[in-house]
Every structure is written in structure tokens, then in C-alpha cells.
Amino acid sequence: MRRLSCPSGEWEIARALPDERLRPGVHSYRGFQIAPRRPQCRLELPQETVTLVIGFEGPVRITDAVHPACTPYTSLVAGLHTRAALGEHDGRASGMQVILTPWAAFRFLAVDMHELAESVVDLDAVLGARGRALADALAAAPGWAERFTLLDRVLTRACASGPVVCPQVLRAWELLCVGRRHLPVGKVAAEVGWSERQLRRRFQEQIGLSPMAVTRVVRLRHALHLLTTGASTTATAAACGFHDQPHFQHEFKAMTSLTPAEFLAHRAQAIAGPACVDRIAGRVTSVLLPA
Template sequence: MERTDATPDLVVGGEIEMAYGAARPRLREYVLGYRGYRLSSDRPRRRLEVPTDVVTLTFGFDGEIRLTDAVAPADTASFGSVFAGLRRTATVAEHSGRLHGLAVSLTPQGAYRILGPALGDLGGRWTEAAAAFPGRGPRELAERLCEAPTWKLRFALLDAYFDARFAAGRLWDPSVTWAWEQLRASHGRTPVRTLVDGTGWSRRRLEQRFREHLGLAPKQAADILRLQRALLAYERRPGWGGARIADHCGFYDQAHLVHTFRAMVGCPPTAFFASRHAAEAPEPTDRLAGRVTTAIQLVDH
């Protein structure tokens, strides 16, 4: 694959076209990035997507993707376009090898500005994108995105859509914002008791407000942030070993880290990173820079 000179946000190869775009500056507090893709392989693909603090809105132009909970595989569904809120457990995403669409990465605050308390009603479940948003706006946007002749025009359409939606949307409760910032700054290590004391709410009220704003309880949100820190430590500090990573990330010991990792990702860290490093897939592995999000697997017919 090579990055073209004429369009520096475009990566092309024999089976793949990937386009990356940043939202206009005033949107970047809420929109982390756009990622367009066109895959034309005859080999099925499987991606193991670990929990992150990112909400994803995917517009499918061609092809369908099957999503399965990596820990509870009975939870599975297929989508053309899909809205995926924060989830405490990993997702297995599979498709035929031929797929065309565009994914938007949103902060939880950005998702809330569009959906309001309805975000909490989704409870971290996947849902057809059009069903998650009121009115015909998303359907019309999806049609216009599909018909647009270039990725640049598609990203501009998204900028205009989010500009309008955020202007009319609801902001997070300031106390939820404070509590979320405490969790993010500590990579999930701030005790819930500290959040209760800082907001002045009861533990029950704190959980209710978190579920409304993020779709998860504070403890579940903290688990995601702590897992992300552990994933980065495994990726960037291979010489540390599990015991040191566990201590660095706030786990009791290595056994606690491995148990939590398995409960959230569906496999131990060794298996996840072995799969991640062994795959020879043409597309980039991670969905966002600075995060470990994905292990890619090729699937035999």
C-alpha cells in the first residue's frame, strides 16, 4: 500500500482503498475522525474490536457486516449501517471481504449531543444506524454520502451534518463531565467513591446519570479506560511483563489483569497480541491513532 501524493488522506492497494479525514476544527471536540473504506477481496475478513471510549457510526454503501459479542457469542446481528455505543465487551466483526462504507468516530459527548438521553436507552447495544436517530435525516445523509463522487465531498457532507446537529443538541451535565474527566485522567483508576463525593450525588444517582450520558455505569466505563491503558502498555512496552503492566494499570496482580482481559476481550492478552501480530491483512489494524483497537484475522473459505 502507498499513500498518494495528490490526496494525502488516501491509502490504496490491490484490494483496498482507505481514506482518512479530520472534522473541521470546531467539531473535533466531538468528532475524532472519518474513515472511508472500500475492500474488494475474495477472502472473508474477521476483526476483533476491543472495548474503547469511542462511539462509532458506520454508513454502509455496499456489503453487510456481522457483529458478534466476543464474550457472549449468542449476541449477534448483521447490519448494513450500524451505530455502536460504548461496550464493555469486545466485538467480532465479520464480512465477506467486499465492503464499502464510511465510519465516524465520536466521543461519548458528541454522541449525546446528537441523541440526548436516548443514547442511554441503547445501553451499549448495536443498532441499525437509521433506527438510532430521529427523523429521515440519517437516511438522507446516507444516500447523499453514497452518491458523492469523492471522499473529500463525503467528509464535507458529514461536517455540515454534525455542525447542524451539534448546534441544536444537548450538552452533558457538568457533573458528569467532571466525573468522566477524572476517570480519563486516571485511566480508570479513580474510585467510584471519589466520584460520588465530587458530584454530591448518591452512588445510585451517579450510576443513573452515567448510564443516561454514556450508556454504561461508572465502573464499566472505568474498566474500559483501564483496559485501554493495559493494551497500550502491552503494545509499547513488551519488556515489562504482565506483573509490571498490572501494577502500572491499577490491577491487583497479573492474575487479576488476565482475568479482566479475558472477561472483556474473550481471550487472554497473549492470544490477542499473537493474533494481532500474526495477521497479514492489507488494511491498517487500528481504527484510531494512539489506541489499540483491533486484531485482524483472515478467514479461510
């Protein structure tokens, strides 16, 4: 657990890995309790993960950063996105985040993932009474360790009885997301023994986005990592397979609503540091913006 008090407010962040039986589908758990001294605005960048937020207090307003439509949530499910989203709140906020691969979310939530793609949905609309019972039980638990144990138990039970993920989808997901080869979709389809059309259909059902869209998100993740570790925009564009720097700049702005220079400037101003800003340890997931 990490606690931090700084001019922007007070933070308490607790992280844990899920039970080994849930990995690699369930990536991580994160508990949070924050009390900002001023309204806070976070830009959440596209990731190849699905996020469950189970809130205990303080609704968060979510806005698509490219096509604004603000909606308040206490607990939510965020599917795969190719565009950044803004999260804002004015007071205390506490709760838990569960980071899953989309195929693990397909098993846990038992819904076609295209229904969640490019969108944020109230958790109750997906899980109904099951979601409300989980939120109440987590809020009533005495500490973070007990909450992590409860999540393990609930997710293990739900995934064991959930829909089955196609082995071809799992293999294609691995080919698209692991490493930095940026394989053509046709080659991935051939590798798993499917046509491109069949691969797209199954990805819409069990992942949410098309294979090509997943490739865009993975490439952005690599670019974010390179930029924050000191690579120039020219070097980043070349390493990530963009045609040229203008192509990279255009794609970066389309997916994040920021230029690379604006992104780096906001990251540099984050007083709390990456451990509190980013939702996933070791990844660049978020940017704090002026409220």
C-alpha cells in the same frame, strides 16, 4: 489517504479530523473501501467511544464475542461496550466511520445512551429517515474530502439543536478518562458535587455505562497500549492497577475473549498493519482473526 495491496486483499483508508467546533466530542472520521481476497473477521475491542458506521455496500455481520448472536448491518451505531464484538464480511465493503465520545453521541442522536450500551443498533432505528438521507448523500459525494465536509455540516447542525450535556458529566468523564490515575468513583462524584447514585443515573442517561464500567474500559485501553509497546503482562497488570497477574488475565479474557498472549499473536500476524486494522489512529482498537 492510504492504499495498500497485500495477500489478504486491497485497502483504501482515508482519515480526517472533524471541524474544530465539534472537537473533542467528535474524535475522528474514517472512510474505508476494502476488497478482501477471503472472508474477513475483525475483533473490535472495547473503547470509551461510540461508533457510527454509514455503509455504502457490503453488509457486515456483528457478533458479541462473548455471548454470540450474529446480526447483519449496513449502517449501525455501536454504543459503549465492556465486551469485544466480532465483525465479519465476505466481499467488498465501503463506507464511513464517525468516532464520538458518548456525550457527543447523546447530543447528536438525542437518545438516552443506556439504550445503546452493550449493543449495536441499526442506524435507521435510531435516526430514521435522517440516517437514510445521510447515507445516500455520503455515498453520492464525489470523494472523501466532500464526504468529510458533509459530515461536519450535518453533525454541527444536529449537535447545536440536541440535548444539553450536564457540566458535571463532562467533568466526571474527564476525570475518569484522562490520564492513568484510576480514581475511585466516590472521589469522582465528590469532585463534581454529586452523590454516587446521582452520578450513576446521569452516566446511564448521557454516557450509557456506569462510571465503574467506564473505568474498566479505560483500564483495558491502557493495558492494550502497554502490551503492544512491549510491556510484560506482569508490568502491565501492575501499571494498570490490577491486584495481580491472574486478576489481569481474567479481566482481559472477560472483556476481549482472548488471553494477552493470544491477542499479541493475532496482532503480530496482521499483514495490513495498524494503520488499516485500527479504527482510531494511535489506539489499539481491533484484531484481525482467521475467518
